[in-house]
Amino acid sequence: DTGVSQDPRHKITKRGQNVTFRCDPISEHNRLYWYRQTLGQGPEFLTYFQNEAQLEKSRLLSDRFSAERPKGSFSTLEIQRTEQGDSAMYLCASSYPRDRKQVNTEAFFGQGTRLTVV
Amino acid sequence: LAKTTQPISMDSYEGQEVNITCSHNNIATNDYITWYQQFPSQGPRFIIQGYKTKVTNEVASLFIPADRKSSTLSLPRVSLSDTAVYYCLVGGDQAGTALIFGKGTTLSVSS
Numbered sequence: 001d002t003g004v005s006q007d008p009r010h011k012i013t014k015r016g017q018n019v020t021f022r023c024d025p026i027s028e029h030n031r032l033y034w035y036r037q038t039l040g041q042g043p044e045f046l047t048y049f050q051n052e053a054q055l056e057k058s059r060l061l062s063d064r065f066s067a068e069r070p071k072g073s074f075s076t077l078e079i080q081r082t083e084q085g086d087s088a089m090y091l092c093a094s095s096y097p098r099d100r101k102q103v104n105t106e107a108f109f110g111q112g113t114r115l116t117v118v
Numbered sequence: 119l120a121k122t123t124q125p126i127s128m129d130s131y132e133g134q135e136v137n138i139t140c141s142h143n144n145i146a147t148n149d150y151i152t153w154y155q156q157f158p159s160q161g162p163r164f165i166i167q168g169y170k171t172k173v174t175n176e177v178a179s180l181f182i183p184a185d186r187k188s189s190t191l192s193l194p195r196v197s198l199s200d201t202a203v204y205y206c207l208v209g210g211d212q213a214g215t216a217l218i219f220g221k222g223t224t225l226s227v228s229s
Contacts, residue, residue, distance in 0.1 A: 042220050091161050109162050111160055
């Protein structure tokens with residue numbers, strides 16, 4: 001168990017470019033979450049997958065953001081036409097409820113991808 | 119989703135016990151209370167979770183009164199390495215419910 005892995009750790013991009021981040025959850029974890037965090041704020045929920053199904057997407061997530069988890073394992077988060085306001089830490093987390101009744105399972109977070117849009 | 123309210127910051131000295139209280143007045147019957155810790159440039163880390171009364175693990179204790187409208191995270195004998203942001207989360211795992219973080223409490227431990 002190597003924990004949640006995110007790649008890259010840092011990304012600098014020019015405004016208007018597209019960027020894609022990858023998250024590898026802990027093996028067999030069926031839930032995967034994406035968050036965005038800016039300085040001094042708590043992680044802001046973006047979207048959530050149960051296996052390959054995207055079950056919830058924040059209203060704050062503009063159409064420029066898209067996330068996939070095609071085989072229910074790793075996930076990608078793409079930001080199109082980046083803006084300076086997209087500069088943040090993007091965090092991924094995964095969890096594994098032992099049954100569907102289990103509530104608020106412990107989530108394991110990766111170290112994040114820090115995006116800087118210049 | 120139940121909203122949580124925590125102090126923005128707290129200060130302490132090494133060796134003291136620290137208690138961080140979180141208010142969640144409209145907690146739902148199915149909601150659990152979970153605390154996470156976050157160090158700079160790292161993702162949050164699960165500390166403890168509870169539903170009612172008291173929960174204790176090797177890191178902390180969580181006290182939840184009968185009405186469950188608040189909870190208190192207790193850190194015994196803090197050290198400098200406990201300086202971090204602490205988040206209180208309230209929520210269940212019903213379909214569509216995700217982990218929602220507030221602004222957290224920044225704990226500063228001094229020597």
